[in-house]
Amino acid sequence: MGIPNTLERGRKAFRQQQWADAYTLLSSADHAHQIEPEDIRRLAAAAYLTGKVSESPEIWARAHHEYLENDKKRQAANCAFWLGIILFNQGEKVQGSGWMARAARLISDLPQKCVEEGLLLIPKALQHLGEGKPERAYHYFSKAGEIGEQFDNQDLITLSRLGQGQALIYQKKINKGTTLLDEAMIAVISEEISPIVAGLVYCAVIETCQKIYDLQRAQEWTAALSRWCDSQPDLVPYRGQCLVRRAEIMQLHGEWTEAMDEVHRACTLLSESTGEPAAGEAFYLQAELHRLQGDFTEAEKNYRHASKWGRKPQPGLALLRMAQGEADTAEAAIRQAEEEQKNPMVRSKILPAYIDIMLAVDDIKSAQAGAADLSEIAGEFQAPFLQAMAIRAEGNIILKKGEPQKALDKLLDGWSALKKIGASYESAKTRMLIGLAYQKLGDKDSAEIELEAARGTFQQLGATYDLSKMDSFVRHTSSGDHTHGLTSRELQVLRLVATGKTNREIGTELYISERTVDRHVSNILAKLNVPSRAAATAYAYEHEMI
Incomplete structure (x- = not known):
């Protein structure tokens, strides 16, 4: 009597989005006896949603093999697809591609069309989007949506609308694109889709809005993401991204202390998982806040951390160097x-x-x-x-x-x-x-x-x-x-010009290139309205500039 009761409680916890309880109960039932493949799927999802990075892929793979043993190729392909997505998100792109290929092979043997055909169009569309081919991406996203409509699969329909919106935005059709993003988000907040898809859509929509500086949308959907995460205390994968987005909005609105607290939590949370792309953004934002507050040592350290996580440190690092002279x-x-x-x-x-x-x-x-x-x-x-x-x-x-x-x-x-x-x-x-x-x-x-x-x-x-x-x-x-419109660097150059030094000699003394010195000299002549270096020198002495 105990094991069936534990299994049923695990299923109930999963339906109620109590991910830690679902994982514990389903694991207990699994250890006691061989649970059904569908329950193994639930266990895999619960492991992923509670941040068990190393365990989740193994459980997804096990569910895949269980379905294969029962000759359920479509369900096996579905597990292979989601395992591929999870591996991609963890930075394991080679393994992720392998599982995607296996999913494609399995559905190619099926006599009838299925939802998984549409799901497998999503990574293909994303590849085109990443290669700068938004028109091709839009084509594949649209085909995926048609398959989703055919099978009334809200996960696939929502992913399709998200992708179509992104592809339109990349084509600079902003209004049409953001309308589709909003429609995808309605499915999320109405709880019409599965939790993994909901998290993916939340993060993708907010990131896209930030990229096009649609700050009002970014702020509204970030607030919705915060509420969604708060309603599921055990949820791990999307909480870090939520903290980063909230910190970005706080920084914009001048709440720097609060932003620093949020982004510090995000750095800690996101750096626990390998291949987490949002970790780079978190460290970069932390570097920016340190730079703006004058803590240049911490800023440089965090720019370098951001780079290690795949986020280029520019333009922040260049601004830091400028501030350092x-x-x-x-x-x-x-x-x-x-x-x-x-x-x-x-x-x-x-x-x-x-x-x-x-x-x-x-x-x-x-x-x-x-x-x-x-x-x-x-x-x-x-x-x-x-x-x-x-x-x-x-x-x-x-x-x-x-x-x-x-x-x-x-x-x-x-x-x-x-x-x-x-x-x-x-x-x-x-x-x-x-x-x-x-x-x-x-x-x-x-x-x-x-x-x-x-x-x-x-x-x-x-x-x-x-x-x-x-x-x-x-x-x-x-x-x-007493500068007569010259910058401090131009004054340095003028003083060396007045000593008779050549541009090359000035460059060597100031540790700048000869080309940069030449540009400074041209600017000096223009600002002082004099025709030559000798005239600039005379002007400088006459006006007590040197």
Whole structure:
């Protein structure tokens, strides 16, 4: 009497999404006698959902073999498919491909069509999406959906809609794509699909929304994911991704302390599993928070951790080098990142840093090109945050070119948009630029108001690096401007030009390339409005610049 009762309690716990109880009870029944293949499937799913990474694949494989022994090829293929998916998610791509191939072979022997034919189209479609062929991906996702409709299989229908939405977004058909993502999510929150599929859809939808800067959708679905995870305390696989997404939203809205707590938990949780792609994002976000708060040692350590988990450390690492005064290293790194990245979604994350660094090294032409690219991407994705960042970049470039009134109009528009979104840090950075524009226009009162507002936000956030930059700026402006528009690096170059050194000699002394020195000299001549190095030297002595 005891064993059947334990088995039935295990089944009930599984239906009620009590994954730890389901695993314990089904395991107990399994050890006592040979349970049915369907119960082995339940045990495999419960093991996966409670984070038993090493056990789950073995149990899925056992369920597969049990079905084969009972000549149930379709069910065996289904187990092989999900085992392949789980192995893929754990980074075991070769084994995952092998199980997918076995599933395909098994259903090829069946006399009738089945749901598994549609499921096996999903990885094929994802491969096309990863190869930059969204049209082909959309074709396979659609075929999978047709099979799902034929068999009234909500798991397959929902995966199909998710994939179709992603493929449309990659084709820059944003409205149609996000509508399909929303439809997929309705199936999730209505509990129409299995828990493993629900977790996959949650994470994929939120990640896609983050990529296109659809912050409202990302925030709403992240809140829904949090509630879903909280309703299942034993759930492990998706909790880490949930923490990362919540931390990203907290960072945007200026809740840096809370974001650091969440992302630290995520790093701990996600690094327990090998091949977990979200671990790289978690360590990168932790690095970003450390960098913004001025803890450069911890930032660098976490950028390197992110890289080990497969997340490229740019643009954050280049911004770190810039903050450490290594302008040439930062410039080389961000140029490489910008050059090699053709995907507009990823470029949109590189370009704001690229523009800032190009302006810092006085390469206005490159900054302008980057701003134009960012504006185009923002328009294609219909992303208000990106559009605001593009507007601010344009204003910053105009300010750098010496047109403060024209720059002010742009910067005010950018600040208004960022404030509406609730992007606290980016709003403060924009207000600092607005203060600089007012300073150049001679409006000291407005400049002081804007700079103090920016300072207040930086202090609240703990943005120590930006505070130090602002303190340096305020000290400089209060003591009078003897730079005549030159950056600190350009002043260094000018002083060495005045000693008669060649560009090569200057480059050697400052540890920068000869090409970079040449660009600095060209900028110096243009800003001082002089025709030659000799004239620049005379100007510098006459105006007590050296």
